[in-house]
Amino acid sequence: MVLLIVGSIFLISAFAIVQTVFGASSTVNVSSSVTVGNAAPTVSNVVLNGGSTIVLTPNATTAITVSFRINDPNGCEDVIVNGNTTSTVFRSGVGSACSASNLSCYIISTTTSNCSGNASTTDATTTFGIYYFADSTNGASSSYDAQDWVAHVAARDATGATSSATSTHRELNVLTAIELSTTSISYGSISAGSDTGSTNQSVTSTNAGNSSTTLRLHASSTLASGANSIATSSQRYSTSSFTYAGTSTALTDTVTTVSGFLITSPTSTASSSYSRATLWGLAVPGGTPTGTYTGSTIFTALWQQ
C-alpha cells in the first residue's frame, strides 16, 4: 500500500516536471496590438483667489488668480498643448455661460501650467485683471448681496472631449474710493480786504470704486503764515460756479457733507461720467498781514447705499 502511494507521488511529480520543463521551453510567437483610446480630461481643485475674499484696488485692475488641476490619462499636453482650457470668473447670478463684462464676467483662455513630458496631471493657474468697478456681493450696499463670485474652468482635449469644475463661492468686497484732479488749491495773490470774486478754483472728484459715494469736507489746518492766520470759514465751496460768497458754503473745521453731491458707481472706465467738481473761493479779511498762507483740506469719501 505504501509502495503504491509512493509510486503515485513519484509519477505525478515526474509528470509535473516534464510539463514544466518542456512547456516552458516551447516557444510560441504571439503578436499583440492595442489601440489606445481617448480618455476625457478631468478638472478639479478649482480655487478662486486662494480661497479669500476679493479686495479691489481703486482706479486700477487687481490681479486675481484661479488655480486648478487638470488630469488627462492621454497626457496633460493633450489639453494644455493640443487642447485648451477656458477659465471664467463671474458673479453667480450671471452663470458660467455669461458674456464677457468688466462688471460681472471675465473670460480667459490662456493659462500657465507645469505640464511636461508624459505626465498625466498638471497644476495650472489663470490670472485675471478685475476692474475696480466690478459688482460687489457683500454688505447691504450691494444689489447682489445674496450672490458671490465663482470660478469655472473647462478643459477640452485634442479630440474635443471636455470636462469642467467650479470653485467655492467667494465674496467681492464693496470698494469706496475717490480720485482728485489736483493735489492743491492755489488762489494766487489776493489783497487784504478783497476776495476771489467770480474766479473759482476747481477740484474734480472721480469715483474710483464700485459703490456710490458722497463727499465730506473739512479743514485739517487753517490757512496760516507763521503766527498769522485766515479764518477757515473764509474758504468757501459750491458744486456750481459762484461769485464770492454767493450761494457757496463756508468750509469748517468739522467734517461736513457736501449738499447734493453724489457720484454713482462706475460701469466703465469712462471717468468723466463718474466725476463731479467742487468750486472754491477765498476772502482775505482787511488787516491781514502780507505773506504766503498755507493750509490743508481733507476730501473724505463716504460710501452710499
Added chain:
Amino acid sequence: MVGSFLSGYRQIFVTLFFTLLVLPLVIPKTSWAAFGASPPFLNASHLVKGAKYEQIIYLVRDNAEEDLPIKVNLSLPDTIKSWITMEQGTEFIIPKGVRQFPVKILIQVPQNAGLGVYSGSMTFGSQPKEAGQVTISLGIEIPINLTVGTDIYREVKVGLIKLLDIEEGWSPRVYVKLENGGNVLEKFDSATYELFDAFKDKRYAISQKREGFPEVAPFSTEEFTIDFPVDFHLGVGQYWGSVTFYQGDTPVGGQTTLFNVLKRGSLSNPAGQFLSFLKIETYGLYYLLGLLTLAGFGFIWKKRSKKNRGS
C-alpha cells in the same frame, strides 16, 4: 562779437538745462492718487455680551510710489469707545509699494454691555507732503454700526477645501478654511472620505470621522488640516479623493479631486521623515518581535525535550 554770441548762447543753454532739471521737483503732482477703503463700513449686527469681533478693512490706493502717513479719527459714543481697538493704532504709515493695507479692527463687547444699537464712525485721513497754498488730502469715512442682542445667529462658510499631496504611507489629508460669521462656536460634526484609484473606477477605502474637528470661535476664521486614516497602504502614485463635511446631517462643504502620493521625504522635514519612518516600520518591528518570540518558544521546547529525554 562771435565769442560774445557764443557766450550768451551758452548761458541760455545752461539756464535752460538747470530749469528743466529742477522743474519736476518744484511742480506739484497734477492729480491725487485714488484712495479708499474696502469694505467701507463696519456692520456687526449679531453681537452678544462678551463677544469678540474682528474685521479687516483694507485701505487701498492705486499709486504706491511713496510712504503714506495715515491718521485715524474716531467719532464714537463714549459707551463704546473702549470696545474698539485697532492693531495698528491711530497713526501709522502705509509703506511704499503697498496698495492694499489691512487694518485689523477688534471689538470686545463687555459682559455688562447694555442691549441696543450703537453707531459711530472712524475716518482715515491721509497726510501727504505739503503742496501749494491749500494742500488737499484724501480721507475715507467708515460708518460703524454695532447691535448687541441676545439672539443666537449662525453663519458658516467653508472657504476652501484642498486635498493635499502626501507622502507614501501617510493618511489622506484635507486642508480646510472654515469661516464662522455667527455668534456661537462652530465645528464640523462629521466627515466622510472616499479613496479611489487614479481613474476613479475602483474605490479603495472609505473613512468616516466623527470627532477631532477643531472649534472655530464666533466671528472668526480658522484654517486646519485633517487626517483621514484609511485601511489601505497608499503607495506612490495618483489617487482620487472625495471628501464631504457635515453639520448634523447637512453637508456644508465637499471636494473631489485627484491628489499625488509622493515618495517618502518629498514633503516632510527630517523630523517628520523620522516619525514617518517609525510609523511605517512599526509593522516590521512587530514582525521581528513575533519571530523572536517564536524562536524563544522553539528554544524552550527543544531544551525541555532534551531534559525529558535525559530523565
